Amino acid sequence: MMFSELGKFALEEAKKRGVDYVDVRVGEIADEVLTIKNGAPEEIKFLQTRGFGVRVIVDGAWGFASSVDLDKKEAIEVVERAISIAKASAMLKKMPVRLSKEEIRQDRYETPIKENPFKIPMEEKLEILFEAERLLAEQSPLIKASYSYYRGYREKKFFVNSEGTEISQTITWCGGGLRAIAVKNGEMQVRSYPASFRGDFATAGYEFFESLKLVENARNVGQELIKLFEAEKCPSTTTDLILTGDQLALQIHESCGHPTELDRVLGTEADYAGTSFLTPEKLGKFRYGSEHVNLVADATVPKGLGTFGYDDEGTPAKKVYLVKEGLFVGYQSSRETAAELNLGESSGGMRADSPLSLPLIRMTNINLLPGDWKAEEIIEDTKDGVLMMTNRSWSIDDKRINFQFGTEIGWIIKNGSKERMVKNPTYIGVTPKFWGSCDAISKDDWRMWGTPNCGKGVPGQVMYVGHGCGTARFRNIRIGLI
C-alpha cells in the first residue's frame, strides 16, 4: 500500500472518531552497515525498518501508537489504540495540549545527492574498506584491532496531519571512517579518522564517502597511533586549551545542544536525560559564553547530518540562534513547547528515529559560527597550552553544567608552535565558564561534522545530528584528569 494512501486512510479514521488533532507518519528506512575488522568482514548488514505511527490529541492529551503492518485493518487498530492511550493520558492532564500555529503546506523534499549510495555495488564499497583497513593494520604489529566503516542510510517518509499539511521526504546520508586500537605492555591507545564514533557522515550521496579518502589516510592514522606510545602523558595542570573541530563538535553537542532542548528545560526529560541549567528566566539575559560565541540550530545547512526539509511535525527546516555574541537567546523547540513558552513558533526540531517512534525535540545541526581566525593563527598566538583532537571519552551532568572529555591525542603548545605529542589528554570544565573563556574561533577550517548516534528519550531513540565548527581556544582550563 502506498505510504500516502495509508497515511490519509489512518488520518480519516482518526478524524471520524472525533480526535482534536492527529498526525500520521508512514515510512521506510534502509540502512546499510559495513565493517571490516582485522582483514575480515565484521558486519555486512542491511537493516530495513518499515511502519507507521499515529499521534493524536484527545481530551487535550497525547496518545501515540505504531505498528509495522502497513494495512488498513492494522491502521484502524492503531488509531483506536492511540485514542485509548490518549484518553488514559487525559486522566492525568493539568492543562490541555496547545500547539503553536504552523502554516499548512503540501510539499516534497529530497536530500540533494550526486550518487545514490544504494546504487553503488557493495563490492565497490568493500574494496575501499578492505584496502584502507589493510593499510591501517600493517603499520604496526602493536595494532590489535583495526576497523574500517561504511554506513549508508535512506529514509522515505510521508507526513499528514489534520490541519491539512502533507509532506513527502527522502533523506539520504552516508559516510564512514577508520579506527585502530593498539596495545603495548598493557597500555592501550586509540586513533580514529576523520572522527570518533565510526567516522564522519553527511546528508549527501556516495560522493561524500569517497571524499573521506580512507585509503589515502589509513597509513597516517596507524603511524600516529603508534607514536602515542612514545609520547609523554598529558600533564595535570590548568592551561589554555585548543580544540580541533572533531572534538569541538562533541563539546557543542553536549554543552550547548542538549541544554537548549526546550523539553529538557521544561522538565519532561527529568527522569532520564535530565533537565537544563538554561531555565526560561535566563532567556535573553544569561551570558552563556564570551562575545565570540555564536551558536545556531540550523537544519538548512548543506550536507549537515541534521538537515532536512521538514521536521516530524511538518515544520519547515529553519535556522535559529541559540547563543548570539555570548548571550543565551533561543531554544530548540516543538509546536507544543513553543506554545507553552509563548515563543510564537516551533524551531522545527521534532524528530523521530523511525516511523514507529514518537517525535521528540532533537538537535538538527548545532553550529558554532566561524570567527575571524585561521586555525594556525590560534596556535601561533598561544604561548602555553595544549591542543586536543578526536574524542575518546565523554560525560556531562544532568543539568549540562559539569563535563569531562578525553581525546585520543594532544600536543603541547609552546610559544606558538606544536612542541610535542601527549597521550591520554583529558579536560574538565563548567559550561558557562568554559564558553566564557573562549577567545578565538577559526573560520578557515570550519566544516560540518556528522554523528549518527545521539541518544535521548524513554523509550530510547538514536538520532543523526550535525555540528558545524572549526578550531577554538579556551583560556585557563583544567587538564590531565587521569
Add this chain to the structure above:
Amino acid sequence: MVVERITELAEKTVEIAIKLGASQAQVTTFLLDDALTRYANSQIHQNVASKNGGMIIKVILPDKRIGTLRANTLEESEIEGLVRKTIGIAKSARPDENFKSLPEPEPWTPLENAFINETAACTPEYRAEKVKEAIEIAHSKSSIVKAVAGYFSTKAIYFAVANSLGVSAYAKLTTASMKTTVISESEGSEGFGTAEKYTRNVKEINPTLLAEDAAEKSIKSVKPVKLQPGDYEVVLSPLAVGTILSYLGYMGFSAVPYQNGSSFVKYFLDKQIFDEKLTVKDDARDPKTFYMTPIDGEGVPKKLKFLIKNGTVSEESICYDSLRAGKENKKSTGHSIPPITRWFYDIPMPFNMVMEPGDSTIEEMIEETKRGIFVTYFHYVNPVEPTKAILTGLTRDGTFLIENGEITKPIVNMRFTDSMLSALKDIPLIGKNQEIVEETTVPPIKLNKLRFVGISAY
C-alpha cells in the same frame, strides 16, 4: 501461539536459505509489544505503544562469505525475497576465515515463569492509575514537592531462533519497570530523588513505595552544600552499583574488547583484582534477573557463568558468541544478545549479571562511615581508560554527606573519575538485599575510597 508461529517462520526461512544455496543459515524472528507511559511535571506527557516484529537472517555461503539482513516484517510472502537479498549481500562480501560454524543444537528447556500474562495484558488505564498513585503520594509528602516525573513500562517479548544445523528454540518473557523522580524546591533551591523498580510481573510494582523513597530523597536534597573534590568513602545504592557493574560487563567481559586488547580482564587473568568478597555471575535462568531467557540470540542454551569469583577474573569470565568464539577455536558461551530490545546489539555481552549479596544493610553501611558520600544514582557514566577500568560519571538524584555514621546534609552533585580496579579492591560491606537494575541484580555496597574530581556547579 505467538512462539509457535515465529518458530515455524524461522525454520521455514532457514529451509529456503539452504535451498537457495546457503551452506549454513540462521534466522531469528521476534515480536516486541512495547507500551510506556511517561510523566513529568506531575502529569502524563508521553504515552506510547508500539508493535514491532521482524526477522534477522544470516546466511553463510560455502566459501564463508556471510550476509546479514534485519527486516521488520513477519509476512510469509516476503520471506523468499528477503532471503534472496541476504544471499546477494553475502555474495558481495568476502570470505570470513574466522567463521567456524553456527552453533550445534543443544538440549534446552523453556522458562515458562519468565512470561507473566498480567504484564503482557497491561492496559494504558492501569499504567495511568499507577502513575497517578505515585504522583499523589509524592505530593502528599511535603508542600515543597514541585513535580513528579518518570515512566511506567510494560513489554512482552517473543523470539525464536532456528539454524540449518538443527537449532530450533524460542523464548518469551515480559518486563515491567517504573521510575519515579521527584523534584522539590525550597527558596529557589531544587532537590531531586529517584527510585526504580524492575520486575517481570507488573503487579509487583508498588508506586507508593517508589514515590515515598524518591520523595524522601528529593525533600532532603534541597539546599545542597558544595563539597571539595577528593577521595571519599562511599555508600552506593543498588541503582549506582548496577550502573558500575553494567559498564564492567560491557568493557571487561565481552569477547570483543578482550580480543581487541582493551579489556582490563586480559591483563589480570587469574589474579584477585577486586575485594575477595566480590562475586559476580551471569545467569539468565535465575528468576532474580530482568531479562530471564533460556537461550541467547543464536539459540545457545544459557548457562551459569562466573564473571568474578571471590575477586578474581579469568579466561572463564569472557562471554562469547559463535563468531567471536570461532576466532579462538572455542565454543560460544551463549552470550549473543537476543532481540529483546529494539536495538540490534552485535557484540556478545553478559546481560544477566548477579552480584552475590553480603550481610549488611544500607543503614549499617552509613553507620560504619566516618566521612563519606551516599550515592543514589550515577549519571552519564563512560569509560575513560578501559584497560584500567577507569570510569567517569556524576552523582544524581539524592547525594548526601555522611558524617560520623549519619547522613547530615545534601551535597551538590559530584563527578568521579577513578579506576574500578582500585575502587572495588576494598569493599568493606556488601548489602544483603539485592535489587534488579535492568541487566544487573545487585546489592548496595560500601567502598573505602572513590575519587571525586569536580562538582556540578557554576
